[in-house]
Amino acid sequence: SDYFSSITGLEELLHTEEYLTKELRSKVNGIRTLLEQLEGELSSIEKEHTMAAGDTENYLTNPVNVYRLMKRLHTDWFLMEGRVQLMAEEMNFNATREYGLSFPSQEDVEGAALALVRLQSTYKLDVAQVAAGILNGVKYGSDMSWQDCFELGQQLFEMEDYNNTKVWLRESMERLRRHSSHAHTHSTPTSGPDAVTLNKMEATAKSLFQMGDFDTAYELSQRVLQFDPKRIRNWHLGDKGTTHQEEIDDVYLPKHSDTYNLSQEFAQYEKVCRGEVNPVPRKELRCRYSRGHHPYRLLAPLKLEEHSLDPYVVTFHDMLSGRKISQLREMAVPRMRRSTVNPLPGGQHKKSSFRVSKNAWLEYESHATMVGMLRDLKDATGLDTTFCEQLQVANYGVGGHYEPHWDFFRDPSHYPAEEGNRIATAIFYLSDVEQGGATAFPFLDIAVKPEMGNVLFWYNLHRSLDMDYRTKHAGCPVLKGSKWIGNVWIHEVTQTFARPCDVFRDHEVSLEYEIIK
Ligand SMILES: O=C(O)CCC(=O)C(=O)O
Ligand SMILES: [Fe+2]
Structure with a gap:
């Protein structure tokens, strides 16, 4: 763990990913070869079978055909079975824990999320720009997807950093909105959120609502409704009727934020970091x-x-x-x-x-x-x-x-x-x-x-x-x-x-x- 704290650890993670990528790539290629072979053999059997079924009598009175039918069912199908089995074995990919590779811990992911919001607040970065891979006007990386932004928002939510949760969730919903309208005009199938994600979105919206962040809750629920109009039934009415204990327990309330980070002194420090120093x-x-x-x-x-x-x-x-x-x-x-x-x-x-x-x-x-x-x-x-x-x-x-x-x-x-x-x-x-x-x-x-x-x-x-x-x-x-x-x-x-x-x-x-x- 502690990968996020310096670059030396991160190089190790990149190595992990390189290894996994190569591993899975060769697996995918192997499976494709097997699949192509299987495909070829299956279609030749299909062809033969269609011929036989079309004129059964004629087919079965030909001794060569009879021999081939026998052989197919006696040998070929078992070869096929073996091939499928081989493929199934190939399909087994459990790389994530197998090779003594390094993986980031939950703490690392949190550290990376924290770093991102720290930068955003210290250098007054615009979230939309950060999400677009732009730092102070210089485009470095690739865009974050709406899912990336959503996950970051979720992460921040779990870390009880509600101000930043809000900005990232909103950016995520904005990206989702653009993404789906873009997909629509190009008549490609809309790749909206899956059911699991919709559940998360709904739950998050609900918690935000109960915490009093109505705007973000509204934005989230609008997106949920767009993809699944049946969801979000009556919680927006204040959940009258479903006040079970567990419903109340899963509401997150903000902790007191660290007061130093809110002090004048800290604001002055961040200013100096940004280079906004006295020009005298x-x-x-x-x-x-x-x-x-x-x-x-x-x-x-x-x-x-x-x-x-x-x-x-x-x-x-x-x-x-x-x-x-x-x-x-x-x-x-x-x-x-x-x-x-x-x-x-x-x-x-x-x-x-x-x-x-x-x-x-x-x-x-x-x-x-x-x-x-x-x-x-x-x-x-x-x-x-x-x-x-x-x-x-x-x-x-x-x-x-x-x-x-x-x-x-x-x-x-x-x-x-x-x-x-x-x-x-x-x-x-x-x-x-x-x-x-x-x-x-x-x-x-x-x-x-x-x-x-x-x-x-x-x-x-x-x-x-x-x-x-x-x-x-x-x-x-x-x-x-x-x-x-x-x-x-x-x-x-x-x-x-x-x-x-x-x-x-x-x-x-x-x-x-x-x-x-
Ligand atoms: O990183 C810096 O510029 C300051 C480091 C520092 O103050 C320290 O390590 O005590
Ligand atoms: Fe120091």
Whole structure:
């Protein structure tokens, strides 16, 4: 399971499908050959038999015919029987569990549905466009059928996401309406919903009705009636007369939605993800060459892009070659696991829809490339890299994201006292991302687009080592493509000379951002 959280798992699923397709294709071809043989033999017997039946006496007085009749019934029909049996055996196709192939779980399907609606809401995508395979005006994939949309609507309904249920069911019904009127004008037989689907449609309409979503319920029931006018008898009258207990039990009522996702802060985060940031130019910010903290950088200066000076957030361009990036990703792939988020004290590390990605932890000493990364970081920032966690390589698939959070730990029991808190974060971008997937700082109005080889760096702590709450940040949902990053977390102890503190504590400025929504 967890296929949906990154691209590496999805490739496996594609492999499954390729295998199954080939398997079934060869089966279908085999059966067709057998069927053609059978067809040939049967029609020659039919021909012979018609001849015999047409003039029985004449036929049966011919010794050759008599012999052939005998032979047919003694041998040929049993050969036929064998052929049919063979075909029946061939017909057996139980591929879905047989070959140790990978299949998505219910959780995966839900994750994929969730990803789709997340993208839709974060990037304000039009459902009709998404269903048509268009993302922000670029046509990528093929259309979704009305059944696809309906199933997604059902899925969302089960997940109790009623707002999205509504839009997808409506899109589905709209597509069904167009589909059937199109089929009609071309005088091809209308492939409407089958009885099972109609049942589902009816049940869904009923639940929506009882939940008070009359418009969608109406739209659904109109389609049901179009294909089977006998259905939907009197439930639209409020089901007087059939108020059995079970009828009431199967009504779904909305749960309270997650309040964070409804907060101002979340809305601001989504805005930053969409790139709707404040257009006021920040004159103090520059793109410039930097010598960093090592004489070598006089010859090979760093390309520094400032995003913010306080808190300090910058990009170092072109810090890692494509070849090294491939090495890193190759090392990480076999170790990738679904990402977890830090638990509340005493809790377990949990998978969460808050963070959908896979990651692997790699030891810096295990490869020269990683040792080099730390050295370059040290040269660029002046920070001491004695206390770093292992390198965390993460991959987000489509819809993958990491909601706003802080990298520092608020609870000192979550880091070793001798290392201190996470003073700084460096994100090595190990891929480009076609659309979406920015690293966003909602309080700072900054969205950094991943560019392969760049390093995004910031301080999580004030000089006073107090937590800088303005550094809340997130990985925006990946809309198109796959996002790879390498996270380096540098801890505070041993940085006394690299980043000395001030005479006064400087943390007041960020306190107003402390509130957790
Ligand atoms: O994916 C991103 O851009 C941010 C990742 C991040 O914040 C983290 O892993 O802590
Ligand atoms: Fe982070």
